[in-house]
Amino acid sequence: MTSRPLIFTDIDGTLLDHFDYSFNHAIDVIEELNERHIPIIANTSKTFAEMEKLQQTIGINSPFISENGAVIYIPIGYFDEQPKDTVTQGYYWVKEFCPPRQHWLDLLAQQAVEFEDEYVGFSSFSVEELCEVTDLAPDKARLALVRHYSEPLLWKGDDVRKQEFIAHMTSLGAHMLQGGRFLHIGGESDKGKAMNWLAQVYANHYQAPVTTVALGDSGNDSAMLEAADIAIQIKSPTHDFPVLRKKQTIKSQECDSKGWAECITATVLTPSLVTSSTSASLTGA
Ligand SMILES: [Mg+2]
Known part of the structure; x- marks a missing residue:
């Protein structure tokens, strides 16, 4: 066949x-x-x-x-x-x-306080800010912000801290994935x-x-x-x-x-x- x-x-x-x-x-x-x-x-x-x-x-x-x-x-x-x-x-x-986005936002807010100055999540981005980071047009940036299962993070700290952050979140059950521009936090999918x-x-x-x-x-x-x-x-x-x-x-x-x-x-x-x-x-x- x-x-x-x-x-x-x-x-x-x-x-x-x-x-x-x-x-x-x-x-x-x-x-x-x-x-x-x-x-x-x-x-x-x-x-x-x-x-x-x-x-x-x-x-x-x-x-x-x-x-x-x-x-x-x-x-x-x-x-x-x-x-x-x-x-x-x-x-x-x-x-x-996997579980919805809010689960991961809660986890970041409650369990990642020591890293909070080293990343910016999509939930804190305005449309204009996302346009600046990605070169997306405003209408496309607006669509990109409406997420249901995961949160992309723009990492601002150094690489060593990034690895510590990834290890910390992974130990809490998150799945961390590095994309082209963003570090994504989400479930085991x-x-x-x-x-x-x-x-x-x-x-x-x-x-x-x-x-x-x-x-x-x-x-x-x-x-x-x-x-x-x-x-x-x-x-x-x-x-x-x-x-x-x-x-x-x-x-x-x-x-x-x-x-x-x-x-x-x-x-x-x-x-x-x-x-x-x-x-x-x-x-x-
Ligand atoms: Mg790609």
Whole structure:
């Protein structure tokens, strides 16, 4: 039986360019995937509000994984039957993997007083301040602030204190994850667990095996990349490729959406090129 590909992709610095949030270089490939009915599933730290808008902009209608694997939103009716363990919220079937944001805000307020001058959390940011830190436009920054499961923190202290903070919060049951710009505090969920859960739902729906193809650029993508059948690391203009436990990954030559298009073309659209003339290099991690 033929295996059906599923594309799980990080958004910032992977499908969207790090500096200007554009995906222009990937448009042709996205259209090709849509024509072939190959799902593009966002797996991102972004919020529901951000992703719902972005799905429309990109032109995809698949389920998406939000807040670093904390939750999956599946458009109602996307599968024939509502997947088990989901609840209905608005236009979506929702699968949750961890406690809500308020739990983590309370933990920070009560248990991390000694670090409080060394970070700024999203809950203290105004729209204007977030625009300054991220270069997001105000309308997009407003959507980014509405989070449900996790709290991104901008670390202002030094690296030693950051490691102490991470160890302290981890000992209290938090899961700490370094993204491209922010240190995220949330529950024991990750992009890999959420991907695996959703891949199983697809396999049940297709009544066929699936091949998970994951793309990401940062440390918060590692769990997803390590769990994927095909792991693709997208080159970043700002940092090195994170080191993964998985032995082999494909590393893009180009950055951001250009690298995304390059690697999807090489692996999914023209698989025979992977071992011959692709510009993406298959290397040990
Ligand atoms: Mg990223």
